[in-house]
Structures are given as C-alpha cells and as structure tokens.
Amino acid sequence: MDFTLPTFDQPFALGKTWINVGFYSAHFDRDKGLEDKNPGLGFEYPLNDVYRVTLGTFHNSDRRQSHYLGLYVLPLEVYGVRLGAVVGGFDGYPNYRNGNWFPAVIPTAAIEGKNWGLNLAYVPTIRNRLYGALSFQLKYRFE
Numbered sequence: 042m043d044f045t046l047p048t049f050d051q052p053f054a055l056g057k058t059w060i061n062v063g064f065y066s067a068h069f070d071r072d073k074g075l076e077d078k079n080p081g082l083g084f085e086y087p088l089n090d091v092y093r094v095t096l097g098t099f100h101n102s103d104r105r106q107s108h109y110l111g112l113y114v115l116p117l118e119v120y121g122v123r124l125g126a127v128v129g130g131f132d133g134y135p136n137y138r139n140g141n142w143f144p145a146v147i148p149t150a151a152i153e154g155k156n157w158g159l160n161l162a163y164v165p166t167i168r169n170r171l172y173g174a175l176s177f178q179l180k181y182r183f184e
Contacts, residue, residue, distance in 0.1 A: 056184035059085040059158060063099045066164070066174035075102040075172055083109070085160075085180065091116050095127065102172060105140065107133030115151055123151040127162065137170040156182055 063081035083097025093113040101107040111129020118124070127149050132142045150161045158180045166173030 054184075056182065057087055059087075059093075059180040059182045061085070061097070061160075061178050061180040063178070065177045066102055067177070068102065068172055068174040069166060070172050073172060075174075076100070076104055077102070079176075081107075083178070083180075085113065090123075091125075095129070101133050102174070103133075103135055105133045105135060107131055111145075113149060113151070115149070121152070123153070125149060134171055137167065156184065158182075 061081075061083045063083070064079040066075070066077050066079055068075045068077060079099045079101055081097055081099025083095065083099065085093050085095045087093045091114065093115070094111075095113060096108075096110045098106060098108045109129055109131045111127045113125065113127045115123035115125035125148075127147050128145075130142045130144055133140055134143075137143055147165075148163045152159045152161075160176075160178040160180065162176040162178070164171070164174045164176055
C-alpha cells in the first residue's frame with residue numbers, strides 16, 4: 042500500500058487525461074422514476090498511481106444539471122483493480138441542500154487499460170435527499 046502524497050515534479054501531459062461522457066446509474070429504488078442515463082462531460086487527471094483530480098458536469102437522476110469537483114484516492118490494488126474513494130463536492134440535487142454544493146465520499150473501484158477504463162462507484166442512499174445507485178462511468182484517454 043502506497044500512501045504517499047502526490048508529487049508535482051512531472052510536467053502536465055494532456056495524454057494522461059481520462060475523458061468521460063457521464064454515467065449510467067443502476068438505482069436501488071427502481072420505482073421512483075429516476076433517470077438511469079446521466080450524460081455529461083468529465084475529466085480525470087492522475088497525479089500519481091494513488092491520486093487523481095476530477096471535475097465535470099452531467100444530467101443527474103433527478104433530471105437536473107449537476108457539477109462535481111473532487112479527488113480520487115485509490116490506495117489499494119487487487120488483481121489490477123484500484124480501490125478507494127472519490128472525495129469531493131456535487132451540486133444540482135433539488136432535495137439535497139436545495140441543489141447547492143454538498144460534500145461527498147463515494148467508494149470507488151477503477152479498472153483501467155491503456156486507453157479504456159471503467160469507474161464503478163457505490164452512491165449511498167440519503168433518505169429523502171439522494172437516491173442510491175451503483176454508478177458506471179466509461180472513460181477514454183488518447184495516450
């Protein structure tokens with residue numbers, strides 16, 4: 042396990058940036074009429090093997106526009122799958138802080154090849170505020 046802090050001694054390389062076009066959310070509450078397809082545009086940039094900066098926007102499950110900004114912390118690797126969480130902020134959910142920004146910690150697994158990757162996230166249910174789901178985010182990089 043490597044818990045080192047990110048270093049910034051390497052120059053920025055655009056080819057390392059992962060790009061995604063949103064999420065697919067398999068909601069636990071199937072009877073709520075939630076939108077499973079969450080199109081958008083997002084970016085993820087690795088600082089090192091453990092830390093990645095992420096930001097983006099997407100059409101959320103409540104059919105509103107959301108934004109996010111965060112840091113993936115993926116300190117564990119099991120059979121090539123990076124495990125950890127994304128820590129950050131989200132907005133756009135009308136039942137949670139009236140759509141304003143809120144902090145979140147979301148358990149995440151990342152499976153990555155040279156150009157294609159998949160982030161799997163567990164979004165917990167927060168009663169009367171946020172509907173839980175398993176979220177799938179396909180990503181691509183041009184490196």
